[in-house]
Amino acid sequence: MSAAILDGRVFAAEIQRELQDRAAARRVELGFQPSLAIVVIRDHIGESASDVYVRQLRRTARQVGLSSRVLELPTSADAAELLALLARLNDDETVHGIIVQLPLPPHIGRDVLLDAISPAKDVDGISATNAGNLFLNLPALVPATCAAVMELLDRAEIDLDGQRAVIVGASAVVGRPLALMLLHRNATVTVCHIYTQDLPSFTRQADILVAAAGVPKLIKADMVRPGAIVIDVGINVLPDGQVVGDVDFDSVYDIAGAITPVPGGIGPLTNLMVLRQTLHHLTTTV
Ligand code: NAD
Numbered sequence: 058m059s060a061a062i063l064d065g066r067v068f069a070a071e072i073q074r075e076l077q078d079r080a081a082a083r084r085v086e087l088g089f090q091p092s093l094a095i096v097v098i099r100d101h102i103g104e105s106a107s108d109v110y111v112r113q114l115r116r117t118a119r120q121v122g123l124s125s126r127v128l129e130l131p132t133s134a135d136a137a138e139l140l141a142l143l144a145r146l147n148d149d150e151t152v153h154g155i156i157v158q159l160p161l162p163p164h165i166g167r168d169v170l171l172d173a174i175s176p177a178k179d180v181d182g183i184s185a186t187n188a189g190n191l192f193l194n195l196p197a198l199v200p201a202t203c204a205a206v207m208e209l210l211d212r213a214e215i216d217l218d219g220q221r222a223v224i225v226g227a228s229a230v231v232g233r234p235l236a237l238m239l240l241h242r243n244a245t246v247t248v249c250h251i252y253t254q255d256l257p258s259f260t261r262q263a264d265i266l267v268a269a270a271g272v273p274k275l276i277k278a279d280m281v282r283p284g285a286i287v288i289d290v291g292i293n294v295l296p297d298g299q300v301v302g303d304v305d306f307d308s309v310y311d312i313a314g315a316i317t318p319v320p321g322g323i324g325p326l327t328n329l330m331v332l333r334q335t336l337h338h339l340t341t342t343v
Contacts, residue, residue: 060287060313065205068212069325073121076329079336080122092124093154093180093335094146098139098162100132106294107158117328123335132162136169147175154180154335159230180334182234191234194241196339203235204333204340205326206267206288207242209317215265215286217242223259225249225276225303226269231290235267238340256280268303278308287316290323 083091095111111127118125128146130138139161146152155178161167176186182199190197210217222239226232227250236246249259251270260266260280268276269290281287291303302319310316317323 058311060310061315063209063213063286063288063315063317063322065209065317065322065325068209069329071212072208072326072329072333073117076121076332076336079333083336084122089151090122090124091153091335092126092151093118093156093332094149094152095125095127096130096139096142096146096155096157097127098130098132098134098158098165111158114328114331118332121329121332123332134162134165136165139165140169140173143170143173147178152178153337154178154331156181156331157183180331182334183230188229188234191237191340194237198334199238199340200230200234201327201330201334202231202269202290202323203238204330205323206235206290207238207340208326208330209288209323210265210286213315215315217244217265220244220264221247221262222265222267223247223249223263224267224269225256225260226267226271226290228269231269235269239265270303272303273301274303274305276304276309278305278312281309281312283312284314285312287313288323289317289319291319292324 080091097111115125128142146155155174157170170183171185174184176184179187179198181201187197191199217239222244224232224236227248232248236248240246247259249256253259257280260276261282263282263285265286266281267288267290271291273293273295287304287309289302289304293301295301300320306318
């Protein structure tokens with residue numbers, strides 16, 4: 058039997074309609090359109106993958122009824138310039154959400170961001186305050202990709218209580234926060250990473266298997282328990298330009314109970330989660 062396809066685009070259309078209503082209500086409250094600030098550090102040499110992402114995010118924001126602005130710094134900027142820009146945006150009452158496009162140039166380093174964005178405007182959940190609140194299961198703004206995974210599981214009505222969730226990938230932006238979110242929803246969670254020995258022995262235990270390693274087609278059919286729910290967070294561009302996930306979709310499709318495609322699975326929900334958090338949606342299970 059082949060898997061049910063968990064189509065992120067269908068869920069995205071539903072969420073977009075809900076956010077349109079919420080944005081309209083927020084606009085009435087504020088007297089002006091809520092707004093997202095996108096900070097990009099780059100030099101103008103052609104178009105990058107990040108430019109494509111920013112364009113899509115701004116288009117979705119417009120469709121939902123949020124305004125957005127891009128603030129650019131050159132790659133020669135130092136940490137002090139970035140912090141000054143973020144401080145200005147933190148103080149700007151017309152800005153409701155701030156995201157900084159990663160990666161930052163190596164001479165700046167990501168840790169400068171941990172305390173730089175006001176927690177209430179940190180709509181991709183990267184600040185130490187939001188990470189701490191998530192750890193404590195207090196209301197938090199969370200990494201958008203993790204919010205997207207949880208949203209898809211909920212909209213697909215997948216019960217999490219007591220389920221064995223195995224996450225392949227332990228990054229600060231995907232694997233680790235997602236582990237906490239699944240744990241707070243009563244799943245039994247295992248986090249695997251590059252040092253994990255005998256990865257298939259873990260993945261085969263999963264009722265819910267999340268692949269977030271950044272390795273094209275890492276998860277093969279023999280690593281999946283028949284009937285498992287398989288969520289593919291990976292976005293990998295092959296040398297021929299094809300975009301694939303971390304799951305070998307064609308083989309896993311025959312064994313999984315349900316599976317997200319790439320593209321068209323988690324990706325379409327991620328931008329919407331940034332926008333939802335810009336409209337003051339906090340994640341909490343308490
Ligand atoms: P990362 O490189 O920061 O972390 C990768 C993690 O996977 C690490 O913990 C590493 O130990 C683990 N890993 C790597 N190779 C492994 C292997 N062979 N076996 C087991 N574990 C392994 O990556 P990230 O930023 O967390 O992103 C992960 C993937 O998710 C990437 O493909 C990225 O493009 C994608 N991503 C998607 C979205 C989205 O919106 N869908 C958002 C962010 C990232």
